[in-house]
Amino acid sequence: MKTVLEKITTFFVVLILPALVIYLTVYFGLKRETPEILEYTNKSEQIISVDHSEFEILQQDFVDPRDVTAACLSCHNKRDDELMQSSHWLWEREAYIPGRGEVKIGKINLINNFCTGAPGNNGSCMRCHIGYGWEDKSFDFDNPNNIDCLVCHDKTDTYFKQKGQAGMPATEETANAEYAVPDYNYVSQNVGIPDRDNCGICHFYGGGGNNVKHGDLEEAMFRGDRNLDVHMGIDGKDMTCVDCHETQNHNIKGRAYSVSSENTNRINCEQCHTDKPHNDRVIDYHSHKVACQTCHIPVYAKKNATSLWWDWSLAGQKDENGNAFKEYDADHNYSYLSIKGRFVFDNMVEPEYYWFNGTVDHYLIDDTITEFPVKINTLFGDYNDSTAKIWPVKVHRGRQPYDPVNKGLLSVNLWGPEKGDGAFWNDLDWDVAIQQGMDYWGRDYSGQYDFVETEAFWPLNHQVSPKEEVLGCTDCHSRNNSRIASLNDFYLPGRDYDKAVDYSGFALIFLSLFGISIHTILRIVAPFKFK
Amino acid sequence: MQKFKLYTRFERFWHWTQMALVMLLILTGFEIHGNFSLFGFENSVRLHNSSAWAFMGLAVVSILFMLFSHQYVNFIPTTKKLKEQIQYYTLGIFRKDPHPTKKSLYNKLNPLQRLIYAGLLILIFPVQIITGLVYMYYHYPQNPLDAAGLKSAAVTHTIGAFMVVAFILVHMYMTTTGHSVSSNIKAMITGFEKEEEEHKAETKPNA
Numbered sequence: 001m002k003t004v005l006e007k008i009t010t011f012f013v014v015l016i017l018p019a020l021v022i023y024l025t026v027y028f029g030l031k032r033e034t035p036e037i038l039e040y041t042n043k044s045e046q047i048i049s050v051d052h053s054e055f056e057i058l059q060q061d062f063v064d065p066r067d068v069t070a071a072c073l074s075c076h077n078k079r080d081d082e083l084m085q086s087s088h089w090l091w092e093r094e095a096y097i098p099g100r101g102e103v104k105i106g107k108i109n110l111i112n113n114f115c116t117g118a119p120g121n122n123g124s125c126m127r128c129h130i131g132y133g134w135e136d137k138s139f140d141f142d143n144p145n146n147i148d149c150l151v152c153h154d155k156t157d158t159y160f161k162q163k164g165q166a167g168m169p170a171t172e173e174t175a176n177a178e179y180a181v182p183d184y185n186y187v188s189q190n191v192g193i194p195d196r197d198n199c200g201i202c203h204f205y206g207g208g209g210n211n212v213k214h215g216d217l218e219e220a221m222f223r224g225d226r227n228l229d230v231h232m233g234i235d236g237k238d239m240t241c242v243d244c245h246e247t248q249n250h251n252i253k254g255r256a257y258s259v260s261s262e263n264t265n266r267i268n269c270e271q272c273h274t275d276k277p278h279n280d281r282v283i284d285y286h287s288h289k290v291a292c293q294t295c296h297i298p299v300y301a302k303k304n305a306t307s308l309w310w311d312w313s314l315a316g317q318k319d320e321n322g323n324a325f326k327e328y329d330a331d332h333n334y335s336y337l338s339i340k341g342r343f344v345f346d347n348m349v350e351p352e353y354y355w356f357n358g359t360v361d362h363y364l365i366d367d368t369i370t371e372f373p374v375k376i377n378t379l380f381g382d383y384n385d386s387t388a389k390i391w392p393v394k395v396h397r398g399r400q401p402y403d404p405v406n407k408g409l410l411s412v413n414l415w416g417p418e419k420g421d422g423a424f425w426n427d428l429d430w431d432v433a434i435q436q437g438m439d440y441w442g443r444d445y446s447g448q449y450d451f452v453e454t455e456a457f458w459p460l461n462h463q464v465s466p467k468e469e470v471l472g473c474t475d476c477h478s479r480n481n482s483r484i485a486s487l488n489d490f491y492l493p494g495r496d497y498d499k500a501v502d503y504s505g506f507a508l509i510f511l512s513l514f515g516i517s518i519h520t521i522l523r524i525v526a527p528f529k530f531k
Numbered sequence: 532m533q534k535f536k537l538y539t540r541f542e543r544f545w546h547w548t549q550m551a552l553v554m555l556l557i558l559t560g561f562e563i564h565g566n567f568s569l570f571g572f573e574n575s576v577r578l579h580n581s582s583a584w585a586f587m588g589l590a591v592v593s594i595l596f597m598l599f600s601h602q603y604v605n606f607i608p609t610t611k612k613l614k615e616q617i618q619y620y621t622l623g624i625f626r627k628d629p630h631p632t633k634k635s636l637y638n639k640l641n642p643l644q645r646l647i648y649a650g651l652l653i654l655i656f657p658v659q660i661i662t663g664l665v666y667m668y669y670h671y672p673q674n675p676l677d678a679a680g681l682k683s684a685a686v687t688h689t690i691g692a693f694m695v696v697a698f699i700l701v702h703m704y705m706t707t708t709g710h711s712v713s714s715n716i717k718a719m720i721t722g723f724e725k726e727e728e729e730h731k732a733e734t735k736p737n738a
Contacts, residue, residue: 006721010543010720010721010722014543015547017544017548018544018548018551019551021551021552022551022552022555023587025552025555026578029578030574032540103541187572192573282577284578284671473576477563478552478565478572489684490680491681492684493564493681494563494564494565495565496685497564497686497689498686498689501693502689504693505689505690506693509693509696512701515701516701519704521626522625526625527626
């Protein structure tokens with residue numbers, strides 16, 4: 001009886017109880033709370049507008065769109081003051097850049113590595129200015145009637161700025177098969193909060209075509225599904241731009257670091273999702289050092305391709321008939337354009353990863369080139385910076401004209417209204433096009449040009465993937481193929497190890513096994529000898 | 532031959548639970564370290580954390596047990612008969628000499644074991660626990676001390692892990708050096724050890 005009891009006790013003590021502890025350890029270890037489900041009402045559903053069609057002032061016979069603006073401002077007074085301070089209007093703003101101090105920068109004075117810069121190409125580039133007729137430096141930034149209210153607030157999808165008209169819609173004189181004179185009564189009586197059509201018409205086409213610039217903003221998002229963008233998918237939450245880009249008094253939240261510098265007025269995922277969105281300690285802790293975007297935007301340019309390499313040095317070639325020509329790659333993206341050079345486009349691109357604290361330096365027009373490739377902008381941050389996080393970035397690389405004597409990137413006159421006016425896209429002559437570009441900017445030009453490699457850094461924020469598609473642990477925590485292999489200013493578990501320690505450690509294990517083997521053999525063999 | 536009690540119920544529970552937890556810690560730990568794939572990285576992280584907590588909980592309970600049951604005396608290192616013990620493992624064992632020390636409820640460990648276990652308890656376990664807690668909670672170098680990241684804690688933790696693995700290998704082998712190959716393991720399961728004939732007279736529990 002006693003031995004049976006002992007056996008039961010033993011069974012319980014050495015098997016059942018330890019197994020119970022292990023079971024509980026595994027159970028609670030693997031238990032995961034589910035993330036909180038957010039309740040959110042889209043802004044487009046919240047706002048009930050007045051019926052503009054009942055306003056008498058909008059019944060008038062509009063000819064000039066500036067009269068529409070005047071009509072808008074007659075009720076919406078002071079809105080022009082707000083708007084005329086915005087970077088959508090000024091194309092520049094004051095910004096503090098670490099190491100430089102206070103500067104005034106924006107599209108108006110920055111050089112990029114796409115079409116190199118807007119000023120001097122106003123007819124084409126200023127089509128995306130929220131004003132009417134910024135043809136040259138004489139544009140009146142103080143005239144509120146120059147504001148184009150409709151391009152952002154049109155809800156009819158019938159109002160467009162015409163190509164090559166510096167922001168003007170078609171008029172009786174310029175109307176053609178592509179662009180008709182807008183029906184200003186219809187448009188102005190159907191205005192409202194901007195939707196993705198309003199924002200996208202410019203922001204999806206930066207760089208001269210769909211998705212050329214951003215890589216994460218493109219026309220597929222006008223009507224994309226939730227696989228393309230989990231927030232904007234029309235089969236999902238169907239959120240539009242302004243749901244995240246919250247706007248007060250025409251001050252729109254959000255920063256594009258191709259033109260911005262400061263860590264202010266940004267949009268954070270935490271606005272809606274809180275800083276503990278996973279309801280899981282280990283994963284939530286990552287947010288101290290890893291931006292949400294890093295895991296949740298595993299690839300960008302998910303539908304249509306984006307430019308990754310733009311080589312201006314090969315532009316200007318002509319076919320056997322002396323004409324400009326085009327070439328396409330296997331995916332029907334441009335691979336060569338005489339007017340623009342050689343391209344590498346791709347879709348489903350894995351981002352590159354950089355530390356980023358929300359502050360950015362830019363190449364300014366007076367800068368002297370000291371390092372190659374030239375950085376069009378520089379994202380600040382490193383591991384030891386408590387405000388920096390690992391961020392997914394589209395890096396746009398290419399070659400573009402620079403002045404080897406003055407050691408500066410050059411401004412080029414690319415667009416012009418007609419052949420023979422010296423613009424590169426009309427005449428394919430670098431000497432003239434650069435001289436005209438530099439003259440417009442009022443910059444010194446040595447008369448010599450060459451091409452230099454440049455890179456521009458575009459932190460990614462859009463095309464957030466559904467949760468099934470996000471990165472897993474071993475996408476980074478892995479000895480080989482870690483996505484953040486290039487970020488090696490810190491110790492990353494699973495990726496990093498101390499070689500000396502690991503080799504010594506395995507040597508210790510090997511020696512232990514070796515010693516055990518020798519000892520075992522001796523124990524078997526020796527007794528015979530001692531007999 | 533006569534049986535005598537060597538391990539209490541708690542000690543046996545403690546030993547085998549700890550064994551399972553340490554196995555889990557080693558497997559998940561080296562998976563996290565990048566040496567192999569077994570449970571999946573995320574599961575390994577979760578299991579490593581939870582088994583670490585279970586291990587620490589068990590450690591607290593066992594320390595209390597040791598204190599109240601006076602069993603801690605087993606772990607106090609001594610040099611008495613240390614030389615003889617070393618001689619036994621390097622020579623005597625091959626001649627089938629008798630063990631130089633005899634076990635009892637209050638003298639479970641030979642002097643060599645006492646030394647090694649004291650080393651584990653004083654050096655390896657606390658270092659693993661402290662670096663492990665740093666790993667879990669002290670992620671970022673800014674406050675309050677600048678540890679310049681995880682590296683120092685992680686590398687120390689790895690060194691400790693290798694030592695634990697080496698300890699376990701030798702420890703498992705040493706279980707075969709009782710008076711029969713399986714007697715030590717049997718004792719850790721049943722709690723009772725069979726006395727070796729020649730020590731019969733001296734090994735009455737003195738409690």
